[in-house]
Amino acid sequence: MKKKYVLDTNVLLHDPMSIYNFEDNEIIIPAVVVEEIDDKKRYQDEVGRNARLVARILDDVRKKGKLNEGVDLGNGGTLKIELNHISMDEIRQHFVDVTNDNRILAVALNIHLEEKKKENPMPTVLVSKDIIMRVKANSLGIASEDYLSDKIVNYDELYTGFISVDVHPSLIDSFYIEKYLKKDDIEQLREVKDLYPNEYVIFKDMFGSNKSAVSRYNKASDTFEHLYSPETVWDVAPRNVQQKMAIDLLLRDDISIVTMTGKAGTGKTLLALACGLLKTQDEKKFNKLLIARPIVPMGNDIGYLPGDKDEKLKPWIKPIYDNFEYLFRGRKSNTNIEDIIAGIKNIEIEALTYIRGRSIPKQFIIIDEAQNLTRHEIKTIISRVGEESKIVLIGDPDQIDNPYLDATSNGITQVVDKFKEFEISGHVTLIKGERSKIAELAAKVL
The missing domain is CATH 2.30.130 (Archaeosine Trna-guanine Transglycosylase; Chain: A, domain 4)
Incomplete structure (x- = not known):
């Protein structure tokens, strides 16, 4: 049975191509969603990029017919911009405020109620990445779903x-x-x-x-x-079998993309940095060690923080410096790790905000906290990797700060699942926490 899918704004901003993933059903985009897309198209981040792409896609569809009447998408489904069914009378009984979310809910509710009066009603389903939006829809008697095609x-x-x-x-x-x-x-x-x-x-x-x-x-x-797993790498010795596997992946030159997942304290970042230092400082296999992590939440401008760029980045990259401080202990007499890193010209620590648009050849690249990236953001980053480079993606899918991602839809999970069949990639899930007994206990019971 065909269905009517009412799309929330966050679905389109999460995956601009989502309108083609509902098979032969009717896709309905409320007019308020178009307004929200328009408001975000000026953003200079992933949300803005996706908003502009949605606008281009809608413009292409518009050329095939009238969007307010419904346009064939070529896969048996249709797309319609809903200009009617905008009355707030029915929903105001339950949700008083006239917010954009409630306006979208009103469209879905009015279509749902209209369909119920027909002899052969089509099910109406609200699709949203927002959990509360789905809860509100269900409380109104409207079927609701998360967007699942990227999970x-x-x-x-x-x-x-x-x-x-x-x-x-x-x-x-x-x-x-x-x-x-x-x-x-x-x-x-x-x-x-x-x-x-x-x-x-x-x-x-x-x-x-x-x-x-x-x-x-x-x-x-x-x-x-x-396995190729030396006893120590930059004075770091593997403490369990999964860490030995990780070192094997990190040091092998025939593997260009490595993913490591695991709970906090399993040694993901420390092992990656130790192997990166070995490959860049000792073996000279790569020209530079580049470490980047997303500004959480991903895409927010750090311009509101005080100071210059380096000072703005300090809160986000402090965990990287903590690991470097551990690795350089005993090797450098200077105890200021920031001065040590600044003195080593081929180590670069960046926010992912500044990586887009670059081409990165012959570098050992570490992307920390990759669970906070979407599939499209991960694709953008991996596509920056140049010749003779190696990229390492690290993350804990159980610790996600992005409100529209979960353990099944985040970027690193997608890479693990999609790249497992290719010989240039490798993955290992680290299981045992090695930071401390209390960290291991917290990761298990909290």
Whole structure:
């Protein structure tokens, strides 16, 4: 059965192409939504960019017919700018204030009530990224949904980057002696077809002893190989098996994009910085170490903070300096970490606001707090990566500050899900907190 989908402004600003993702149904955009899009088109951030793109898309659709009557989208669906059904009489009984949200709700409610009077009514559904908007719609008897086309199916089943397999101990011995194992030699994996490139496999003794081995799957040769994981990287030693996997990904030159997720205190940023310093300062593999993190919430202008650009950035990049201070302890007599970083010309710390539009060749790039980025923002950033560069995306999908993102729709989750099949990428989910016992406890119970 066809449905009428009433779109909230935040859906279009989140995904300007969303009108093409509702199959053969009727898409309704209230006039107030067009007004809100117009108000935001002057913004010099991701919201403004998306608002301008929405305007161009609507202009293209407009050329095919009258938007107030409905225009065919070419996929069986239609798009209509709703100029009627704007009366606030019905909704004012429940929500008195004449806000833009309530005006959108009024359109959805009036269409819903009109459809109920018909012999074969079409279901009316309000689509919004705003949870409260959906709650208000449901309280009025209107069906409401989140915009789901950019979400992975199930966050609990998100690719972790590793699996554990119980094998005969003789296979573990063979792995250490021969330095590899063929997939066909492992009966438990012989029929498994969904192993991904650079996926890690932990072999455990099927009889319960402590004997084990950690391997990396080479899809090209269909074999399991040893990890490249030195005892220490810039005096940082891996404390658990997932950290060993992370170091392997970070130090390998054949992997251009690395994603690391995990709760607070698992060592994501510290490991990335340590490996970045090794690659840029010691091995000279990359010309520069570039570290960036979003201004939270993403896209807000930092011009309202006092001082010059560097002073404005300090509150946002202080966690980076904390990690650098740990890494440089004992290496530099100067205790002022800001002076140390300023003296090393090939280390750059930026806000993501200043990365757009750049081309970044032969650099080791670390994007911290990537869970606060949308899929489109992540795409914009990755598309900036130049030749011979490596990009590392770090984030905790359970700690999101962006009001319109969740664990299934944020940028880093999307990259983990979409890039897992490619040999130039690798992912690992860090599990165990190593910052402190109290940090580990807080991450678990709070």
